[in-house]
Amino acid sequence: MADTASIMKLREQTGAGILECRNALDEVKGDFEKALEIIKKKGIAKAAKKEQRVTAEGRIGTYIHTNGKLGVMVELNCETDFVAKNEVFQQLLKDICMQVAATKPLAVKREDIPGHLVEEQKKIFNEEAKGKPAHILEKITSGKMDSFYKEKCLMEQPFIKDNTQTIQDLLVANIAKIGENIKVNRFVRFEVGEC
Known part of the structure; x- marks a missing residue:
């Protein structure tokens, strides 16, 4: 018992x-x-x-770093306005804003990274592994691309407050806790001096 x-x-x-x-x-x-x-x-x-439920409600969260030179906006969606006002949802939104500020992701998920950037990265990794047999070259490039995605895709990044889980894991845990579908729709990160 x-x-x-x-x-x-x-x-x-x-x-x-x-x-x-x-x-x-x-x-x-x-x-x-x-x-x-x-x-x-x-x-x-x-x-x-x-996962298939429509997420037409939600909130936009912001984070401005104390020096005023870094800012983030994140749109986090859920199914109902009631959940969007929930403390757990609000904390999740804050955590994701902090994640974007700290880790500089390029996109929410793999599919969102522009194709030309993916191809550029593959070329770089192929050049680095040049001279290896074809089957090994493919494995090396594939492994390095996985690492690239884990670094540049928000959903695959280790959570800054607990690196034993990814942002996807964090989202899944909050979906189970809240009982509604939740999705990171988009984000933007501004840093003074960066284009």
Whole structure:
């Protein structure tokens, strides 16, 4: 039988219901880490079910660095205006603004990076690996492109407050917690002296 403190801690970290937390802890005989994994997997499944829902509401968040030389705007969408006013949603928006300010992503996801930049990057990586056999060259380029995407695509970046999860993981956890589909629609980052 799971103790109340563990149930509440699991609920606080995941946003899952009390019964769901208790059942997960009972299933793994009180092992908190294993219960956390179970809840996360269920959250991913819940998020996947909500993925096709329309996100026509939301908020625009901003961040201006203390020196006044860096600014960010992010549009975070959800399904209802009620959720857009929610504290959890607002905190997520702030965290994503900070992420964009700190990491300089080029796009929300891979598909959003302009094709000419992707091709340019591939050429650079191919040149670096020149002279290798074709099958190895392809693996090297593919691996370096994955690293490029993890650095330049917001959704694939490690979260600055917890590098064990990506921004996509953070979004999925918040979708499970809030119970609505949430999407980062777009962002813009301004820095004095950059074009």
